[in-house]
Amino acid sequence: MDNRFGDIETFLAVAREGSLAAAAKALRLTPSAVSRCIGRLEQRLGVTLLRRTTRSLALTVDGATYRDRMMALMAEMADVESGLGQEDSGPRGLLRVNASVSFGTQCLLPILPHFLERHPAVTVDLALSDAVVDLVEERADIAIRIGPLRDTRLRAKKLGHSRMVLVASPAYLARRGTPERPEDLDRHECLQFSFRRSVDSWHFRIGGRTVQRPVQGRFFGNSGEVVRQMAIAGGGIARHGRFHVAADLRDGRLVEVLGDFSAGDGEDIHALYSAQDRLAARVRAFVDFLDDELELPS
Structure with a gap:
């Protein structure tokens, strides 16, 4: 009978304990039984997982990769099993959340302690990145997206809208002067984004219609937070969602310019999660929490 899960668990024990003998003792098996498990696993995979000598045992590159992937999968299986039949006792388990650096630092982190206090059986794993990730590949339960939605495989809950400033x-x-009209930007450093979805023109309302004006500058940042910090440091003029710079505007670190020419454009903010019929209690609880607690400046 194929006992591949037993072989995998045996391999992980060897990797953890550092020797066949120690793994055999931990598993209450004989060293020869452990050796046979590893042999079957290597034969099935077609790679060498362990490098053995008379005095030591070490993982090969393939072995280290396989260990890391299997440990993650085993943890995922344990998480799934622990969550089954637990809906009546409230949200529990590991909740993986992905968001942009700007949204995570400015909006999520200030309120996350309240969520953890409210749901003591939930553990949050928050990953912040301005790269658009695949929820399945990254094993994320929820992703916060800013801007147009492209993945129709997922459910979306609109959390709000943020105007661009x-x-x-x-x-x-004080050093370069305050622009009075959009064309004055030609004489200023305009801070821009380097990722692909960024644009090199900004929207303005001029003469009753919305127009786009190209901008230029000598600085590009790969995240909204990088561009924000550059603006605070005096590097130029930046264009941000208001949620990202609301505290800076309030505290005087930044000031709004060309507000009279604002096109009123902005970006919708959504929580995306799996479209499966039965939503995990911890995911549903977090979406509801964001809907109730998140306050986005207009």
Whole structure:
């Protein structure tokens, strides 16, 4: 009978204990039985997992990769099994959340402690990245997306809308002057984004219609947070969602410019999660929490 899960567990024990003998003792098997398990696993995979000598045992590159992947899968299986039949006792288990750096630092982190206090059986694994990730590949339960939605395989819950604003530091404006009209930006450093979905033109409302004006500058950042920090440091004028710079505007680190020419455009913010029929209690609880607790400046 194929006992591949037993072989995998035996391999993980060897990797953890550092020797066949120690793994055999932990598993209450004989060293020869452990050796046979490893042999079957290597034969089935077609790779060498362990490098054995008379005095030591070490994982090969393939062995280390296989260990890491199997440990993650085993943890996922344990998480699934522990969550079955537990709906009546409330949300529990590991909740993996993915969000942009700007949204995570400005909006999620300030309220996450309240969620953890409310749901003591839930553990949150928060990953912040401005790269658009695949929820399945990254094994994320929820992703916060800013802007147009493209993945129709997922459910989406709209959390709010944030207007775009142009901002600069008082020090930069004192040094370079405050632009009075959109065309004045030609004489300023406009801070831009380097990722693919960014654009090199900004929207303005001029003469009753919305127009796009190209901008230029000598700085590109790979995240909204990088561009924000550059603006605070006096590096130029940046265009951000208001949620990202609301505290800076309130505290005077940044000031809004060309507000009279605002096109009123902005970006919708959604929580995306699996479209499966039965939603895990911890995912449903987090979506409801965001809907109730998240406050986005308009």
